[in-house]
Amino acid sequence: MRTFTRIDRVIDQLDQTLKSMLVPPPADPYPETVPREQGELSSEERTLGGRLMRVNHAGEIAAQALYQGHALCARDAHVRDTLRAAGREELQHLHWTAARIKELKTHKSYLTPIWYLGSFTIGAATALLGDKVSLSFVAETERQVVAHLQDHLAKLSAADQRTRAIVEHMAADEARHATSAMEAGGRPLPWPAPLAMRLAARVMTETAFWI
Numbered sequence: 001m002r003t004f005t006r007i008d009r010v011i012d013q014l015d016q017t018l019k020s021m022l023v024p025p026p027a028d029p030y031p032e033t034v035p036r037e038q039g040e041l042s043s044e045e046r047t048l049g050g051r052l053m054r055v056n057h058a059g060e061i062a063a064q065a066l067y068q069g070h071a072l073c074a075r076d077a078h079v080r081d082t083l084r085a086a087g088r089e090e091l092q093h094l095h096w097t098a099a100r101i102k103e104l105k106t107h108k109s110y111l112t113p114i115w116y117l118g119s120f121t122i123g124a125a126t127a128l129l130g131d132k133v134s135l136s137f138v139a140e141t142e143r144q145v146v147a148h149l150q151d152h153l154a155k156l157s158a159a160d161q162r163t164r165a166i167v168e169h170m171a172a173d174e175a176r177h178a179t180s181a182m183e184a185g186g187r188p189l190p191w192p193a194p195l196a197m198r199l200a201a202r203v204m205t206e207t208a209f210w211i
Contacts, residue, residue: 029095050106053163058205070134071127135184135185139178145171153167
């Protein structure tokens with residue numbers, strides 16, 4: 001079995017970056033839980049769904065970057081594999097959100113490169129502190145994402161069944177990623193770290209909602 005060098009992993013991360021930023025979603029990217037038919041939405045319902053999905057797409061861009069930064073600097077092969085597996089699943093989420101944004105006739109965040117670069121830097125920097133810190137950071141991030149998605153479900157119209165189904169499926173996956181990170185060696189972070197993470201996430205989500 002081939003042992004991958006740091007250069008190999010850098011090249012792989014560049015490939016994942018291009019997929020994250022440039023590759024369009026498949027023609028039918030959604031899981032089976034997403035209804036194939038959608039009732040008529042009002043202009044207000046479509047606008048809200050599009051803006052919330054734009055926020056989620058920005059979050060998935062950030063998730064790709066975080067996982068790639070963590071995986072690039074991970075020291076243990078099992079930890080690296082755990083992070084990469086979660087990142088591949090997050091790429092599916094990226095496709096779902098991109099496709100739904102198009103259906104709702106709106107646009108992705110214009111600040112996508114900033115979300116990516118900032119999140120990749122945070123992921124790599126925390127990973128350099130050790131695998132346990134990296135896993136702990138991932139677990140806390142995913143827990144906060146679940147809460148964020150639950151808030152979206154409370155805001156979305158009941159008529160917007162496709163968007164709701166996508167968000168519900170994403171929330172279930174994110175909860176599983178948090179559990180996997182803790183099982184792989186993550187630990188609860190001291191309280192200032194989750195607070196700082198929530199404040200940073202709020203800046204991104206409130207900005208992406210409009211831009």
